[in-house]
Amino acid sequence: MGCFGFLKTMMVVFNGIIFLAGAAVLGVGIWVKVDSGSILSFLGKIEGAPEELSQVLNVGYLLIAVGALLLVIGFLGCCGAVKESKCMLLLFFIIVLVVFIAEVAGAVVILVFRPLADELFVKFGTAAVKNIKKDYGSNPDVTGLWNTTMSTLKCCGFYNSSDFVGSPYYKMHSNHYPPQCCPGTGNLCNETLADSSTTITGCFPKIVQLIDENTVVIVGVALGIAVLEICAMAVSLILFCRIKSRRA
Template sequence: MENRRVKKQTCGTICLKYLLFLFNILFWLAGGAVLAVGVWTLTEKSDYISLLNSSFYSASAYILIAAGVIVIVTGMIGCCATLKEMRSLLIVYLILLLCIFLLEIVAGLLAYIKYQECFPLCFQLDEELRQNLKVNMQQKYQQPGEESVTQAVDRLQQEFMCCGSNNYTDWKDSVWIQRADNARLVPDSCCKTPDDLCGIRDHPSNIYNVEGGCIMKLESFTLSQLYILGAVGTGIAFLQLVGMMFTCCLHHSLKEEPY
């Protein structure tokens, strides 16, 4: 009977090791996905976000990167602790999981409270972002020393298939458009088929005439990034609960198992 009891405990420990190792692989992959989204946002879309003159949206990319790195490092610690059956490292791993989980809860609560506080000002904030984008387009496009803004605006209009901040009529007040030697009515990047001087016609058949303009497309993109952050955070939080349960079970099993 004693031998059968010991064998059962040993098999249970092996199963727990495999389950916890599988969890760490999933946890590590989740961290890699979060890190990849953050780096992609920062490298490919940061110039769009910079047009809004708002640190709120760019901060989301840095949060994704930091969260991804923390999750990857924690997953590596968990793999080492599981494979080497180090009870002390398992405790460190459990504490890290618990800290990340608590930070996610605190961050979620603060975001909810902040949203409730600023809800009456949401329309005012949206209008401020619209004005920032409009000013950047009208005052800085094709101006000396503002090459980065010019490139960002052209990429924005082509990639999101839009023209102007609110609509294509915003360009009529542009410093560049109002130049005497400029025959264009809108930038060439507004054209559905970009070509040199194609911006001399602002007919909807020639240019993008999207309701809400580029600001709506840009806001949709940045909100989608925040949704991704929330969805991945929720998934990781669920994984953490499972991981903490497996870690506690494995630690207890290693403690009770006879050598």
């Protein structure tokens, strides 16, 4: 197998993986839009939530768009290499280049508007705490969602256990917090036990902590994707030039 054949094989394998990933992302996007009971639908019903949150609720459409784009890129890359189609390879190169430029622009926008994102999280936190105090213990959907979230992330409330003070659950259970706030103590979880516990971190601080702890991994993955995109553009351009020279 010569260099040209090796590049063709790598192009097919790489874009086959992209095609499958696109199908998975597209499926998740469709599921998010179809599932009326998803967390995104619930977030949109939180009273007092910031208006900017409506943009987050469109993540289903974003996933569908990204999945469809990955399908197109994978298809063009595979077929362009197999059929040695200059048109497909050139179109593949252009699309990947546009995606790469968009990612760089997006990274710059995130860095520039980071303070606005922090402000949005503060607004959402206020709305989330109000939602807990109003509906936790009386609304099955709200209660079930928070219980699942807290059990999964091993956290308590949005900021901490005090978020539950005044909630229907707190009043109905003689001023006790949910058991997730004091693991190992059973259903009796009062202020004293919560204060003495070492695992009552709020869900928001826990998420921030997870992101901070995995920053290196996130940056590494982002750089890896950027390198793969550059390599894909380089390979497609080389194949395009080789095919053009062979047919000249």
